[in-house]
Amino acid sequence: MPKVAIVAAIEREVRALVKNWARIEREHQGRSFVFFEQNDVIVVCGGIGLESARRAAEAVIALYQPALLQSVGFAGALDAALRVGDIVAPSVVIDARDGSRTPLDSEGGTLVTFMAVADAGQKTRLSQAYGACAVDMEAAAVAAAARAHGIAFGVIKVISDELDFEMPEMARFIGTDGRFKSASFIRFAAPRLWLWKRVATLARNSNQAARALAERLAIVSTPILEELKQSTGPAAGCTAAPAARVNGLRAEGQK
Numbered sequence: 729m730p731k732v733a734i735v736a737a738i739e740r741e742v743r744a745l746v747k748n749w750a751r752i753e754r755e756h757q758g759r760s761f762v763f764f765e766q767n768d769v770i771v772v773c774g775g776i777g778l779e780s781a782r783r784a785a786e787a788v789i790a791l792y793q794p795a796l797l798q799s800v801g802f803a804g805a806l807d808a809a810l811r812v813g814d815i816v817a818p819s820v821v822i823d824a825r826d827g828s829r830t831p832l833d834s835e836g837g838t839l840v841t842f843m844a845v846a847d848a849g850q851k852t853r854l855s856q857a858y859g860a861c862a863v864d865m866e867a868a869a870v871a872a873a874a875r876a877h878g879i880a881f882g883v884i885k886v887i888s889d890e891l892d893f894e895m896p897e898m899a900r901f902i903g904t905d906g907r908f909k910s911a912s913f914i915r916f917a918a919p920r921l922w923l924w925k926r927v928a929t930l931a932r933n934s935n936q937a938a939r940a941l942a943e944r945l946a947i948v949s950t951p952i953l954e955e956l957k958q959s960t961g962p963a964a965g966c967t968a969a970p971a972a973r974v975n976g977l978r979a980e981g982q983k
Contacts, residue, residue: 733794734771734945735785735870738908740934741801744942746771756787763788770794774866776902778825778843781866785873796880799870800945802888802937803839803862804846804895806855812933813940816862816885823868824854830871832883837861839883841868845902848894855891862887884944888937889930896926 736742739762746764749771753762761784764771770792774784785797803816810816818839821830825843838860846854846863854863867883874881889895896917902908917923 731768731770731792731794732796733788733792734798734800735781736773736801737776737866739773741938742771744938745945754791756790761787775905775907777865778869781869782873785870789877797870797874798882799867800884803864803885804851804889805887805891806851806863807861808891810887812887813936814887815944818883821867821871821883822858839867845895845898848892851891886937886941888934896923
């Protein structure tokens with residue numbers, strides 16, 4: 729049966745969704761990945777950033793042969809009207825590295841994928857440069873993997889930090905494998921009392937965003953799977969796209 733593969737950055741983004749799912753560890757090209765499985769939906773948390781997302785996308789494609797690849801997770805608001813917990817299903821994803829664009833059948837504005845954690849000043853610059861409503865660090869890489877394999881692609885993001893929220897210094901705590909070094913960050917923040925409020929706000933906002941994302945994914949997964957089943961054959965590895973568009977998904981080559 730056709731499958732939906734969801735690529736997130738960190739488990740916190742999807743924990744509320746996968747808490748009762750089967751947890752399976754598998755290897756691909758010498759790297760270990762943790763997958764969460766339920767029925768025909770697979771979730772992999774590949775780590776933060778473009779390279780981590782690319783590796784996770786390639787792994788889930790190779791191991792599960794999904795019919796649809798979705799990039800999901802947290803995003804920062806570039807539009808002052810967006811609030812924590814708001815869902816963004818963009819109409820286009822832009823890769824800030826080269827300006828390449830991936831169009832989607834949605835009316836949710838523009839999502840720009842940036843190479844680093846964007847502070848408040850960087851968010852303003854990205855909004856002005858790309859006319860984007862939100863920024864993330866992974867979607868463009870997942871889009872590229874889907875395009876390379878001729879797989880339908882979709883994006884569902886949730887706002888975890890608003891336009892004027894000043895992120896704590898986090899870049900140095902993201903490892904080369906894309907994992908966030910929580911223990912090191914806590915040791916860094918503990919003696920810096922001026923950071924406590926921002927860290928507490930970020931944790932609270934992240935929990936709110938994760939709940940909103942889980943609710944949206946739980947709602948949309950069933951109709952997407954039904955559409956995939958109607959529009960693809962039973963052969964394993966089929967990469968045909970759904971006949972209609974659901975939640976912003978689009979197959980490579982569709983107009």
